[in-house]
Structures are given as structure tokens and as C-alpha cells.
Amino acid sequence: MRWEEIDTQVCSIARGLAIFGDKWTLLIVRDAFRRVRRFSDFQKSLGISKHRLSDRLNRLVEVGILNKVLYDEKRARYEYRLTQKGIELYPVLMTVVQWGDKWVCDGDGSPVVFEHKLCGHEVQPKYVCDQCEKDITARDIVPKIGPGIERKLLRGEAVSRDSIDVKSITN
Template sequence: MRWEELDQQPCSLARTLAVIGDKWTLLVLRDCFLGVRRFDEFEQRLGITRHLLAGRLKKLVEHGVLTKVAYQQRPLREEYRLTEKGLDLHPAMLALVSWGDRHMADERGAPVLHVHKGCGKVMHPVIVCSECGETVGARDVRVEAGAGWAEEAQLPRQA
């Protein structure tokens, strides 16, 4: 499987990685969820080249994850905002952060806490079954081919 062909795979993860699967794109998205919207803010916070940043932002806009919104007319200046499609990445981002807090934090602990606005408590993401509400872990799920699965492809054996 070639990196530039990921978006053609019969796999939702591969197709997702084709859009957001590099480190700079994930860090751009992190900053979006932290409220960063302007090109120069991204550039300053991330310390990457303008060319690299422009490419990542362009791809996110092309795929409808971000939208450009004018905040000044003369000269025209635009900022980047998460779309509904982009906001739908929040659970995945929280899951990655939670994993990092658990396995990559130093002795001081998590660098950022996520506080639920509704109850005011520090929260941790939990995956639950949409049908019964039970907490779901890796060993609690079976994978079956869906309508979008290519018949010539084979599902891997599950542990």
C-alpha cells in the first residue's frame, strides 16, 4: 500500500489518515481545538515553514475539515475554523491525548486537563456502545465486513 493511495483503500482508517495522518496536520488540528485560527498564530506556535503549514491547511480546507472565514476585507485576511466535519474529530483527538497522558506524560502528569463544562469536573474520554450504553474496549468489539468493503479484500484475523 502506497501512502498516496491511502484514500482509495476500502478502510475508513486509511482514508482518514490520507487527510489527517501526518504529525503536522494533527498538531494543526490540536491548535484549532485550542482556539488558534490565524495563519501567523499557527506558524508561530508550531515553528514550521510557511510552505509546509500552507499545504496542511489547504488540504484540511479541501477536505472540508476547516473553512476559511474573512476577518478583514482590506487587505483580505482569512482565518481557519473547524467545520462540523472538523468538530467530529474531537473524540479522536481526545482519545490520542488521553493515550499520551497515560503513556507519555512525565512525572508531573498531564500537561493539559480537559474539564467538562456541564459538571466542572476533569474528564477522560470513554467509548460506549451506541446501542446499549456499555463501556467498550478493544476486546469487546468484533469486526465484520460492511457494505463499503471490497469483496476481493480479506479481513484480517482478529485477536
């Protein structure tokens, strides 16, 4: 299978990664969260080639993660800003940060820490059950077929067996 076909899987991970699972895209989104907005600033920050950057930015605009906002009419200059769809990638980025802080730090500790404006404390975001408020861990979660698969099956559509075979997530 080639990469362009992975989003044919009935799987939100595959579909998500089809959008931002390549080498540079999430780093561009990271920079957008840091308020990097202009072509040349992305380039400086990432050291990516212009060609690639141009590609990636256009793609992100296409899929609705970034907006192109005119900031200089005469010279047709645009800024790239996160849309709501982009802003909601925040937990993805933050969970990567937390994993990285724990597993690929170099002994000096977290490069960046975070303050929660609402309570003023330094925050270690946590991932909890919305029903019982306990921490979510892989071992306590049982995946089940959801409507996205069920409805397709009811309509007789082919759904790869692989999507269906949802086993308990654990090693």
C-alpha cells in the first residue's frame, strides 16, 4: 500500500496521520502555536527548504488547519494562522510534549513548562475519564465497534477486517 491510500482505512488515526503524519507538518503546526505566521519565519525556524514549506503550508490551508490571512494588500502578503480545526490539535501536540519530556529528555528536564492562566499554577495536563475522572491508561480501555463502522456494515459496505478486529488495547 502506498501512503496516499492509508486514509481509506476506517480509522481516525490513519485519517489523521494522512493529514499531519508526514515529516514536517506537525512541526509547522507547532510553530503556528508559537505564533510563527509568515513564510520566512517558518523557514527560519524549521530550516526546511522553501519548496517543501510552500507545499506543506498550502496543504494545511487546503485541509483547513491553517487560514491564509492578507496582511499587506499591495504586495499580496499573507499570514498563516491556525483555524479552530488547527487549534484543536493542541492536545495532540501537548501529549507529544509530555511523552518527550519523560522519555527523550537529556537530563536537564523539560525544555518548556506551562502555566495555566485559569488557576495560575504550573500545569502537568492529565488525561482522564470524563465519567469517573480517573486517569486514562491503555490497560483500562476496551475499544468497541462504533457507529462509524457499524453503519457501514449495515449498508453492506466493505470495511477492512482490520478495522473491525478491535482488540483490547494492551500488551
